[in-house]
Amino acid sequence: MKLYDYFRSSAAYRVRIALNLKGIAPERAFVHLRRNAQRAEDYLLLNPQGLVPALVTDDATVLTQSLAIIEYLDEIQPQPPLLPSGPAARARVRGLALAIACDIHPLNNLRVLQYLKGTLGVEDEQKDAWYKYWIDVGLEALETRLARDKATGRFCHGDEPTLADICLVPQLANARRMNVDVAPFPTLIRIDAACNTLPAFADAAPAKQPDAE
Numbered sequence: 001m002k003l004y005d006y007f008r009s010s011a012a013y014r015v016r017i018a019l020n021l022k023g024i025a026p027e028r029a030f031v032h033l034r035r036n037a038q039r040a041e042d043y044l045l046l047n048p049q050g051l052v053p054a055l056v057t058d059d060a061t062v063l064t065q066s067l068a069i070i071e072y073l074d075e076i077q078p079q080p081p082l083l084p085s086g087p088a089a090r091a092r093v094r095g096l097a098l099a100i101a102c103d104i105h106p107l108n109n110l111r112v113l114q115y116l117k118g119t120l121g122v123e124d125e126q127k128d129a130w131y132k133y134w135i136d137v138g139l140e141a142l143e144t145r146l147a148r149d150k151a152t153g154r155f156c157h158g159d160e161p162t163l164a165d166i167c168l169v170p171q172l173a174n175a176r177r178m179n180v181d182v183a184p185f186p187t188l189i190r191i192d193a194a195c196n197t198l199p200a201f202a203d204a205a206p207a208k209q210p211d212a213e
């Protein structure tokens, strides 16, 4: 397998955590997003969306979208499972993961920020306010939900890491990098700390990647 990765990409960070949990170590290729390598012709041939991650499987199928890639990994290597058993529990975990992957992360993606600044001409201050606002709104709802639900345990769902934790940890790392105050989210902080005691999470951190700058 070959993973197209970038140390600071939170979507790629999700896939790195899942690969580590599964004990799978693919070949890696690094797509430098700040240098727009995601829009180079050779990468667009692989993923016309011009986004990382992409995973090329052993039979040369190109997979895109971090959550689809993670579910693929979970299917080819079922242990440890990344989704709990039971339809309602699985839907809860997917719901938490999608709240991050669909409703927080895309609003703050590099191309969105570049469009705000480059095309719409907003000031840096306004762009940063946009970034922080959407993270804040999203994390606040997640905090309420996780603090209230009985199903929340050491991790987002019970006492084993799932797809929800795989999405939460990179999103919190992003928030901290952008100096968003995460103190109002104690449950998220607690779960993030629990995840990062596990080598699978800690080793996937941006600073530990070969392309880290």
Ligand SMILES: N[C@@H](CCC(=O)N[C@@H](CS)C(=O)NCC(=O)O)C(=O)O
Pocket (backbone or CB within 6 Å): 008, 009, 010, 011, 012, 033, 038, 050, 051, 052, 053, 064, 065, 066, 067, 101, 109, 110, 111, 112
């Ligand atoms: N929904 C996609 C999102 C992928 C994505 O947005 N990747 C970002 C990095 S986290 C990217 O490649 N951005 C490049 C750009 O915006 O130009 C997934 O989960 O894989």
